[in-house]
Amino acid sequence: MNHKLAIDLPGLALKNPVMPASGCFGFGREYSQYYDLSRLGAVIMKAATGTKRLGNPTPRVAETASGMLNAIGLQNPGVDEIIRTEVPFLASYDTNIIANVAGSTIEEYVYVAKQFNNSTDVDALELNISCPNVKEGGIQFGTDAEMAARITDKVKQVSQKPVFVKLSPNVTDIVTMAKAVEAAGADGLSMINTLTGMQIHLPSRKPLLANQTGGLSGPAIKPIAIRMIYEVKQHVSIPIIGMGGIQTAEDVLEFLLAGASAVAVGTANFQNPLVCVEIIDQLPKVLKSYGFKSVNEAIGKGILYDKSNLSCP
């Protein structure tokens, strides 16, 4: 193990800060055919809901400039089936397992969290309050500070596992959201989820995604992710798992400098199934070439607490 890369998050001793992002890696089976999942700091599983969901009609993805839209709609076999068949598979690897918790009602979130809490193989929860593709519940939880705090609190009550709340970038004020869930007991933050976008298919004159709107991810959104992490880091003391457009070890360093303590890689897996391990392999060299001895040393180092140079005459 490369100690330079190791990083401790609440409940998680990560051998390196790199994990695949929720929904972009299924439950790991497919990518396990490309490399040994034990290489990863952690795996964040695809969102789980209380019962099986079939998701949205297709088309569910579209390509955009330096990004993509998705509207999968939380398709998953349900938390109990995931615990029965998927968690044991991932547990056979020497990595951490983070369960992404979703639902349409607070009760559903609490149920899913409770079930994962009973699974000894799950190391932490990622509370997905921000899925823009869930019409009833998710979108409101993720864009209203009070609701976000409430659901965080309820989930914390049933979970001994650390809870990372995944924030939506589709808000006016990300700092308020972050502070609200921190005050409600969140052990960490995950940010950012996708930005709501749309593409219109010219020949059919209709939104290309059957769901009309979808979540924008990929390098296109990286500047927004960096900005939000940078802002939030200055106002909360819980650690941040950063994500949004990461493709290279240099990108990882940018997220660390902005204030993330670990990172998740989503869309880039579709371009290069080996991207996570390639980043892990490159990271020591990149840290060194920019003068850092470890991941830990780089966290938040990009933040200028002195803002005296900010003028707008």
Next chain:
Amino acid sequence: MNHKLAIDLPGLALKNPVMPASGCFGFGREYSQYYDLSRLGAVIMKAATGTKRLGNPTPRVAETASGMLNAIGLQNPGVDEIIRTEVPFLASYDTNIIANVAGSTIEEYVYVAKQFNNSTDVDALELNISCPNVKEGGIQFGTDAEMAARITDKVKQVSQKPVFVKLSPNVTDIVTMAKAVEAAGADGLSMINTLTGMQIHLPSRKPLLANQTGGLSGPAIKPIAIRMIYEVKQHVSIPIIGMGGIQTAEDVLEFLLAGASAVAVGTANFQNPLVCVEIIDQLPKVLKSYGFKSVNEAIGKGILYDKSNLSCP
């Protein structure tokens, strides 16, 4: 004049729906060396404030994946100087002049609007309540519905010219913002302005822009612009000038289908100074190839008012 391309907006009889976006075209002088500005539907001038501003420290721009960040900081010679030296220059062309109105206080906005109202050469105002680079005023006006309505109302009181309110995408609920300014008397909307983003410069470990954050523009944000226009169009009856990442005549058609009545082109001018006229030249062919007889016919045609297919099981 190509009647297929003509479109009437409040106070503006546009020969075509294409105009350069505010801040990306200065006051037209530089681009007038590349083509005859009379080709344009209109020119939206760079933001004007009550008095001269020197803007932010440099660096002011950065490149991002399929986009760019800018933090110019509203540098401009002040409304009176603009009316004295820039408006007459633009007035020598056969095009419409839209003045972009900015400020840090409501009083400043009102002053600028009043001055432009007295200039017979200015055809309409674009109320820039959304500049994310102005710390004190802009950002709050643009992200708070009540403030946005108030400033719209005040400006309408002093302006006989039609007022297009330029909305910020950095909000949780764009529809509420749009409805608020419509109710306050806006004659039209301009959307979207830039999304707030940031880039960190690895060698210096600091935000690359001296202003730390900047506005993200270019193709990266197009899906967000399309989504917001699509949503807003279903809830307001005033026309929308659409912008955000437009590079081609096909992009223009996508904005029309989403609900825009005209479009502005920003960042793309930097890549290709001729982009506006090239789009205007291509537009008739593109409209035709997708089965439209005119710009007018395409507006809002991408909107599915029937949402029965939206399920999330």
Next chain:
Amino acid sequence: MKKVRLMHVSKITPIATDTIELVLNNAEVAQLAIPGQFLHIAVPGHTLRRPISIANVNGDTVTILFKTIGSGTKALASINEGDVLDVLGPNGNGFPIDTIKPSIVLLIGGGIGVPPLYYLAKTLKRKGCQVISVLGFQTKDYVFYEKQFKAIGKTYIVTDDGSYGHKGLVTDVLDDITEPFETYFSCGPLPMLKAVRDYLSVTPGYLSLEERMGCGIGACYACVIPTNDKNGYKKICQQGPVFKSEVVKL
């Protein structure tokens, strides 16, 4: 372990309007490929890979055919011989050739659904099947691989406008086929697949489906198709693109 594979472009041939044939070199891919599988091809400057069917295998080379319809296939059309493509694959489950006994089989292809049927036709013929093909194209200018299919067996060409071969839809010529085929295989646009399935409702058949893809390997759930089994869906990239006709809800 699976790999990201590099394939050298050894030959580029425009073979019909907007249709390009690429011969790619990679011995491993050639050895693994089964008719009906696809390559998930990285296109420079594009976020998502593009799925393209394997149209033929010859020694160490794999042939693909694609139609330039959007920015990805246009970019792909501008590569040069000697360039290298970054691909995942062969991906998906192909046609169930191992289960097919020597018999009369019917292949029905439409447009850019024709390519995978060529490698299938070759393979089935080698297995002792009598192959009858019905190939539909928009117009005469879009027709390709006619000779190749005719070398394998009886082949009907159909064009939408009758500018070449029979006029109409592929289903219009099915009545003319008097041979007692036992199985059919079809690939093409969704409306065609539906029509074929309804027309040949009593014959065992296999359909190869298309859907917009993200990962192309089964991880992202972009490419699902509703199914009649208890699971309720299948992933086209992983469990398809070929399905028994009665399994999927079109």
Next chain:
Amino acid sequence: MKKVRLMHVSKITPIATDTIELVLNNAEVAQLAIPGQFLHIAVPGHTLRRPISIANVNGDTVTILFKTIGSGTKALASINEGDVLDVLGPNGNGFPIDTIKPSIVLLIGGGIGVPPLYYLAKTLKRKGCQVISVLGFQTKDYVFYEKQFKAIGKTYIVTDDGSYGHKGLVTDVLDDITEPFETYFSCGPLPMLKAVRDYLSVTPGYLSLEERMGCGIGACYACVIPTNDKNGYKKICQQGPVFKSEVVKL
């Protein structure tokens, strides 16, 4: 009317570590170019153009030199002879060669600030000036155009680490220059320009500045530099990149 211009890449030469020389063909650009002006070059896959100085003009060709420091210049480094570059330019105001009388002049360049000084040196020599050059580089491996400058006049090479020529900063050798130069011209990194200006505070001088650019033609106000005049700023792309040393606030 100004135009977007296409320039054929007729020769590519790596001339020092990470440093590439391109010879570009376009008679119009060659005819218009003044020392100190730049080309604003479109780089495929990049939102913003890259400003690169004109380093030389020969008949119908224009030479540029650039250092591969980031993704744009790396992409530019991978073009091939025969390719075409899409450029705006010549942009900006160059050095005020028309106002310079035959006299002794000093040129001070640092790193990638050296290229524009070469075309300037050639032009001033042709005007009858005696040209003395001080050129600073990181190390020996980064040195370029030494011969070319020496062919024009006395030339001092300085490297940061002393691996070639004098060791130290360009300002360290200025005392060695005994010739009574009347004007200086400098281009290089900002700290160097400041040092040079302070060192030569009594000599009339011209500085060529760099700043991150958007439009490159004066429309976006990205590239301003504070000035001591009443306007308070100037745009480097349009009113520069060359300024009289006392005008700009560094």
